[in-house]
Amino acid sequence: MGTLKVGVVGCGSIANHRHLPEYQNNPDAEIIAVCDKVEDRAKATAERFGAGKYYTDYHELLQNEEIDIVSVCTPNYLHAPVSIAALQAGKHVLCEKPMATSEKEANEMIAAAEKSGKKLMIGHNQRFVPSHQKAKELIASGELGRIYSFRTTFGHGGPEGWSADGKNSWFFKKEEAFIGALGDLGVHKADLIRYILGEEVKEVAALVEGNAKENSTVDDNAVALLRTESGIIGTLTASWAYVSSEDNSTIIYGEKGIIRLEEDPVFSMVIQYKDGSTVNYQLGQIQTNESQSNSGVIDHFVESVKEDKTPLITGDEGWKSLQVIIAALEANETKKNVQL
Incomplete structure (x- = not known):
């Protein structure tokens, strides 16, 4: 497997300070698309991190067949809908915490990952x-x-x-x-x-x-x-x-x-x-x-996808927490x- 193509949904602080810089610094990942409902923010983020495309509708980003993995960095109520849609579109998913807003949503995310055969990881960085x-x-x-x-x-x-x-x-x-x-x-x-x-x-x-x-x-x-x-x-x-x-x-x-x-x-x-x-x-x-460094989350997720290994924080683990x-x-x- 070559360089993994990355799409990031949500261009707020967690994306700009953690996910995107860490993808940018990982030699096995390439950021090719970002998405945010605020167009100016999506455009500025794309320019900052060298993404070739930006979107204001995550469904459009998920239609991009080049994308291998998606980071979900949205408000909490969108974690499950975006993650499920991404998994159904054949993307591996790294979702920010808390993974969902209910047991029903969490179970639907886990089921979507199992059905798609793609990896679902929840971004609990304290394990690293x-x-x-x-x-x-x-x-x-x-x-x-x-x-x-x-x-x-x-x-x-x-x-x-x-x-x-x-x-x-x-x-x-x-x-x-x-x-x-x-x-x-x-x-x-x-x-x-x-x-x-x-x-x-x-x-x-x-x-x-x-x-x-x-x-x-x-x-x-x-x-x-x-x-x-x-x-x-x-x-x-x-x-x-x-x-x-x-x-x-x-x-x-x-x-x-x-x-x-x-x-x-x-x-x-x-x-x-x-x-x-x-x-x-x-x-x-x-x-x-205030003090940013490599959290280890993105590197672990990229490695898990490239080497086809189970990530440390699966959907099941995210739900238990x-x-x-x-x-x-x-x-x-x-x-x-x-x-x-």
Whole structure:
């Protein structure tokens, strides 16, 4: 298989800061088309990244037979429709998170991938962070003994400073976003905990609020309590109200020690052992909106397609992580724990 021809649907910040630069830097990929409903944005993005064609209707982009793979970088409510259409058109699909707005949509995406024989990957980039990969390895090896608890959080000042449309962004509109900070940030941490611990979440309780942002119809602060299949319990926090600096840290509490991830400004992983000793790891800092680097997502997706390998985050994996977040919404609404 030669160079993969790429089409990107949605020309907002995630496309311009992550997907397109990473495709551009991958020698096995060539960006040939982009699409955005705002024509000026589509045209400017095409010029910036050397795409030969730009569209304002994604159906037209999908009719381009040259395209091998499609990145879906749209508002959340379009993730499923665009992904399904792309798969049906014979394209491999990399879809941003959260993958869908419901179980029905997620299942339809998974079914479309199976029927087409094409790959579907969800862009959960936290699995590619070196400290997270190292923590998973150490926990699996028994380095920390039995795991008892965890605390994982993702919070910053909100998407208005990141989104192409600022305070008028689709992120704040329930009809387009479906979900706020929980879907923007929390689903990353749900996926991370599943990945690091190697276990599924089986029970969820949650408190969810939407009081930090004006003119918003979605959540912006949430705390969920999770229990895994082996009985590990912990908290997951997602917030758009951390106004000083981003917090993207995770702490794992084990029988033989504590792993602190992305908490220290210098050391991306710190292990505090039961005997009082500490080991510091400099593995490279986690990517933030202010500090861009190669996320690893696009390179992994391109490699998966070229070598015909199953991607790390399949549609099934994406749904299992989204299911935790949907359960948190249900738990908050019903004031009852939700069993998965």
